[in-house]
Amino acid sequence: MTATVATPAAVRPVPVVRGYRFELTKLLSQWRVRLLIAACWLAPALFVAVISRQSSLPVDTLFGRWMHATGWAGPLVILGFAGSWALPLLTSLVAGDVFAVEDRLGTWRHLLVAVRSPRRIFVSKALASLTVILVLVIGLVASSAISGVVVIGSRPLIGLDGHLLSAGDAAGKVVLAWLCALAPTLALAAIGLLGSVAFGRSPMGLLLPAMVALAMQLVQLLPVPVAVRLALPGYAFISWNGLFTSPGQLEPLLIGVAVSLVWAVVATALALFLFLRRDFTNPAHDGSGRAAITAGLLPLVALFGITVAVVAGTTGATGSGIEQDKVQQSVATSFAHLYRLQTRQLNRPAVTEDQLQTSAACTKGGDQVAAVGPGNDWRCVVSWHLPGVEAAGSAIYQLDINPLGRYVADGDGPKEVNGFFLVRTPSGDEPNPLWQFDGSIELLPSTPKG
Template sequence: MTATANPAATASPTGTASPTGTASPPPAAPPAHTTASHRATVARCYRFEVVKLLSPWRMRLLLLACWIAPVLFVAGVSAQSTLPTDTLFGRWMHTTGWAGPLVTLGFAGTWVLPLLTCVVAGDVFASEDRLGTWRHLLVTVRSPRRIFAAKALAGLTVILLLVAGLAVSSTAGGLVAVGDRPLVGLDGHLLAPGDAAGTVLCAWAAVLAPTLALAGIGLLGSVVLGRSPMGLLLPALVALAMQLAQMLPIPVTVRLALPGDAFVTWNGLFTSPAQLTPLLIGNVVGLLWAVTATALAYVLFLRRDFTNPADDGSTRRAVTTAVLPLAGLLGGTVAVVAATTTVTGSGIGQAEVERSLATEFAHLYRLQTAQLHRPAVTEASLKTSAACTKAGVQDGADGPGNDWRCVVSWHLPGVTATGSAVYQLDITADGRFVADGDGPKEVNGYFLVRTSTGDAPNPLWQFDGYVDLLSASPDSRTP
């Protein structure tokens, strides 16, 4: 007699029997490549975000403009008969190719870099709110932390590409149009082509910290304000507020505590010795703002409710959480700078102005002497000095303004008479000044000098200078 299969003895789905009496193998494990494909690492997310940022035609056009427009601008301006003399280093664009990237840097720090951070960092999170793609992104990546890291790194990469384009393109334009020639610094000393190249590179590197600070503020605004246009414009508004503050005669301790101060203090690299302390303070402050703003954006991003499509993070609590820590950071940096420096007020004192003007005049006088093929002199033998007044104040003159009047005196070896020249100074609140010669004509009263090879620009007629705001001491500023 043949035995029949017992239904009770059939294997279960995980056992050895089945309702049909036939054995069924256990379910196969999913392939390893399938499991790995469901895991979106930070590196994969980063590559995806970079491609997504660079995919729109507007971003590609912006990237192309940063790599092409500066070379055309610098080459075009260098070929013109008139120069942007109201711009720092603009009067030297006919003389050396290293002036072009510095003119571009001054313009970029004021307008271009804040706008670039708006377009990139200010929109990197808000674009997902406008498109309503947050839930799809979270299902794919499965980690808000990886999403934030990938978006922040992608934004940083694109910003660095844009800044590198501005620097490389403007430098190439200047060198092609004018050539690799010595550059006159902001105290009148000559920088050899090799030294000028290194200093220009350091100047561009010095503005990365304030650019990152604006990028961090852009990330914070993009997270907090969501699809609101204010999130996109926040870095530009913050940069504009800082520029307005820097135009005012605020205390130097407050000025150094602003995250965008390094957009100006790179000027100190072009003096001898270089004025590094304000630049270092500005870079440290900029990096602190970048880290703090990015950390706040990260915390607020993780707290967000992604299950509610109407929640884009623009709540009063989020704004308060974002604004108060940054206000506290500003107050803390002001207190630290005030405690570690001895300078009070604007930092622009009579003794500092006289010292800066006398030093620069001595350097430029040697340059004019070489132009006219006169016997060479040294700065030490000239014994240059300056006496300045401001609005009729003879002693204790202080602060920015266009009412500074100075008389520079010098002595030539073997000549008993003392030479003198008059200058009108316009000093801005950040320490930069423009000295306009007011006679005598053969020294600084005319913009050309007659040389053996023809007329040449007179270096003593009008020039830019820079006052070290941290060189003043309370004792030197009192009569």
């Protein structure tokens, strides 16, 4: 009689779908994540409802001055805040901790035995963290939009060049602006994955996305060339305002989204590379500082340099991008649109922009300073013509232009045009659209240099 030896069946790794469900369940079971989800779905609604009912508005925030006028201004105010603070913090707390939590709990060996594939573990954790981040973002936009529409109503929105967007058009562009903001959010999430893998249980991995976002904000406030601004993965948090001009300032937005997606892919690939090379037999692993620099920091620095060169070469962008001709054209266009809006408020005879022939003459700091670059010392004199009136009208505006090309035009007379916050209309006092308005200057050249 011959004995037979049974060969053990091949052990297969756990499918990605099962690993993803497991990792998603682990994330949603954390009290911190549950608290973030509740905050993102409730806090924006409360903020929009409260601010929309107050007499003072966040006029220093883009579209903040229109929160009394339309419910679609609220989601844009929330987007401005989220791009600067909320989304970097959320990506830090979710993606920046998704790998480090296993180091703190010492559960890597158990997870590897259960799943039997480091690559599938990485994919499952990345997809689970991405899902939670998407839920948080959807909560921010849905909560603020629903609250704004319920409290104020679905009304037209004034764009950044003074033209009036219908309620439907405003709603579509609000959604599109938030979709564009997903690209830099993915880039920060990928940086969070990279930090979580590279630094292990060290808190540096958790803080990395927020620190990177803060560094990018500081750079944007400096007088750096346009190509440097566009090469930063967070620029799409800023360039969405180009959707609210006519015609839209889409080139900076498309560049910002593309740059963010490239950073997201590269940072995720670097995180996967470091994760697959990790030694899981050491329970006291706290990350490798040398690997974090050579396989994490240096490739991203190189990517930034390449992106700056590509953007500068393809767009011909040089200097600050804020020039006298652009400022004059932007102010004149906004004034013409808003003048027609004021005309309708006061029940005056309708005029067209061709009839107005609006123009603006702008200077910066008097005759001693070149009329280029940001600053709060811009002064514009706007002129226009009315049909049947021989003398031209004129109005003065003081401009504060920041390095990003956004500006606030503050009316400085005459009082009949822009001297008061309110205008008396047949239906009562209403905000004067010409008293103070926001604008946006496209920093890229109108035609790329060949």
